[in-house]
Amino acid sequence: MKLPQKIECVIFDMDGVIIDSEEIHKKAYYETFESLGLTVSDELYKSFTGSSTINAFQRLVAHFNIDENPEELVLDKRKRYVNFFENDPNLHLVNGVEEIIKYLYQKGITLILASSSAMINIDRVFNRFHLNSYFTAKISGADLKESKPNPEIFNKAAVLGKTPKENCIVIEDSDNGIKAANDANIFVFGYANKLSEGQTLKEANCVIHNFSELKSFI
Structure with a gap:
């Protein structure tokens, strides 16, 4: 799948992408x-x-x-x-993710959170690290009928982002999440988080090792 010519919506996973949890x-x-x-x-x-x-x-x-x-x-x-x-006072955001979130937000790109975590955990992270103002919507996979690798969560994310799928991208660190994005027909960046054990990212459309790399695409 080719990178969208115009990226209007970025859909983030949370655990391992936004927070090192x-x-x-x-x-x-x-x-x-x-x-x-x-x-x-x-x-x-x-x-x-x-x-x-x-x-x-x-x-x-x-x-x-x-x-x-x-x-x-x-x-x-x-x-x-x-x-x-x-x-755990050492719990922190993934290196560089806060900067890329602010960068995308300032460019007027819609940001959607699509996580398998329960909403109570999503809110706990977003409140602790003051992320709510940057995101248009947050989706908990725990509230959906099917879990990743089912594409339901990313289909819903595109709808909530009010953006055609061909203008969306997903950022994921797990093979289950990447499969879900693939099956939703949305371009997916695999983020190679060293703490995300046993994930190959081999089905990602593109693999990045730090978030500054995204700036060359967007």
Whole structure:
């Protein structure tokens, strides 16, 4: 797929693209796994990247054939995540992302957040780092019928951005998210975040290693 001639809307993933929260998500997940007495392989855990928490726990319950309510497991994991989020003073935005957000905003480009995280977690990040004023809309994949790699979230993002897909781009750090963008027929940049474990980005239309690279495209 070719880069849009005119980019009018940029759709951001959050975890691993805007905020380096992958590590605290992992800690919260593994605390939850341990509380259940489960040994989750790296391969299985990496397959959850980019999908919603409810989707991850539905798959986990099915994989281990355990008698647990996935929705209750989501709440348990969320409490653990909040504890890490609120008590980790080192939690920070991805290097260079605040600058590129402001750059795009000043150019009059519509910004949409399309994350698999729950809206309560999205708001927690956006409020802590004062990002709300730059974004036209925020979408939580947890509120949709299907999780990434299903394209539903990006189809909705383009609609909320009031922009034809051929004038949109997506920025993702996970293979599940990239597949969702591909299936939505939206050009996708893969952001190579070193903390996003096991992600190949091989299906991305273009891979970037820092956000300053985007300026040469937009």
